[in-house]
Amino acid sequence: MVFVxxxxxxxxxxxxxxxxxxxRLFPNSKWNFDLEDCDNILRFECKDDIIEKVIFLLKVIGFECEAL
Structure with a gap:
């Protein structure tokens, strides 16, 4: 699955x-940032549904994040 x-x-x-x-939290996933995109996209390739975990992690360390 791909999550954006x-x-x-x-x-x-x-x-x-x-x-x-x-x-550390997602050792079996592939991810990358697109800093050229106006939404500063983070893309994840992962077998599991990780949406809530990613949003929570980024918010805990002080960043905004929402699933598209």
């Missing part, structure tokens, strides 16, 4: 802040 999220992560330094946490 709108975020306020708009720089490489912010991506570096969330990278270890995303890798």
């Amino acid at each position: 999220f709108k975020t306020n992560i708009d720089s490489v330094s912010k991506v570096k802040k969330v990278t270890p946490k995303l890798n």
